[in-house]
Amino acid sequence: MTTTPEEVYVLKIGGSVLTEKGELKQPRPATIRRIAQEIARAARKNLILVHGAGSFGHPQAKVYLTTREHKDALITHEAVKELNMLVVSALTDCNLKAIPLHPLSGVVSKGGEIVYKLNDQIELALKQGIIPVLHGDIILDDKDGFCIVSGDQLVVYAAKAFKASRVGVGTDVDGVLDDSGAVIRTLTLQDLEKQNIKGSEHVDVTGGMKEKVELLVQLAARYKIRAVLFNATKDSNVVKFLRGDDDLIGTLITG
Numbered sequence: 001m002t003t004t005p006e007e008v009y010v011l012k013i014g015g016s017v018l019t020e021k022g023e024l025k026q027p028r029p030a031t032i033r034r035i036a037q038e039i040a041r042a043a044r045k046n047l048i049l050v051h052g053a054g055s056f057g058h059p060q061a062k063v064y065l066t067t068r069e070h071k072d073a074l075i076t077h078e079a080v081k082e083l084n085m086l087v088v089s090a091l092t093d094c095n096l097k098a099i100p101l102h103p104l105s106g107v108v109s110k111g112g113e114i115v116y117k118l119n120d121q122i123e124l125a126l127k128q129g130i131i132p133v134l135h136g137d138i139i140l141d142d143k144d145g146f147c148i149v150s151g152d153q154l155v156v157y158a159a160k161a162f163k164a165s166r167v168g169v170g171t172d173v174d175g176v177l178d179d180s181g182a183v184i185r186t187l188t189l190q191d192l193e194k195q196n197i198k199g200s201e202h203v204d205v206t207g208g209m210k211e212k213v214e215l216l217v218q219l220a221a222r223y224k225i226r227a228v229l230f231n232a233t234k235d236s237n238v239v240k241f242l243r244g245d246d247d248l249i250g251t252l253i254t255g
């Protein structure tokens with residue numbers, strides 16, 4: 001059984017932040033470094049970190065979903081693992097203890113449901129002051145071959161399993177934007193029906209902003225766990241989130 005430590009924070013940094021999402025396998029090293037430094041500066045205990053795949057996963061997964069060839073699934077996994085290592089190394093360079101947790105080795109899709117078997121690893125890591133670093137990945141599917149688990153789905157899983165007190169999702173936009181481009185400050189399940197939220201400008205096999213918001217609204221409505229969606233390309237926003245700072249501009253997703 002999972003024992004939940006006090007005050008667990010779940011932070012996702014999107015692939016739109018860590019990579020050039022319009023390119024193929026192009027990281028943003030300075031941004032990866034800055035985010036690691038901000039995580040070190042905030043010194044938050046019990047942090048579960050998730051990152052998206054960006055150009056280290058979406059274009060590769062798109063190929064797999066077309067060909068359904070085993071080698072293309074492996075190419076997808078290898079690419080996102082490379083990005084994961086860049087993130088883990090950047091954290092290590094900041095004297096933080098971090099470990100990679102690859103969903104392919106602990107998450108499967110069975111009967112249309114995603115089954116996560118990463119609780120023990122996360123629990124033991126947190127107990128030892130280690131930051132587990134999960135990422136969107138390709139996973140085995142009992143129907144046939146592989147399917148995708150998104151970083152956003154992993155955020156919801158980790159937040160529920162560890163009863164997160166704060167959930168933050170950083171992307172390359174200031175929050176969820178309305179039709180005029182203004183940041184929606186709070187968003188509920190009811191609001192969602194009125195908004196015209198689209199996917200992503202880039203290749204995003206997991207539904208981009210629309211699916212992200214739908215997942216987070218459900219998390220808030222059913223489990224009373226709120227999330228803040230903010231711009232992680234802007235300096236200090238990660239620190240602000242990790243410190244629970246009210247100056248953080250973004251969209252608060254409530255039930």
Ligand SMILES: Nc1ncnc2c1ncn2[C@@H]1O[C@H](COP(=O)(O)OP(=O)(O)OP(=O)(O)O)[C@@H](O)[C@H]1O
Nearest residue numbers: 014015016052053054171176177198200201208209
């Ligand atoms: N209403 C909206 N408000 C804000 N962003 C939106 C909206 N509709 C679509 N988007 C797009 O969603 C993008 C962010 O979602 P996206 O899935 O591309 O990023 P990510 O989750 O950070 O990346 P990854 O999936 O690689 O982790 C923005 O760059 C923007 O282009």
Ligand SMILES: [Mg+2]
Nearest residue numbers: 052204206208
């Ligand atoms: Mg996405």
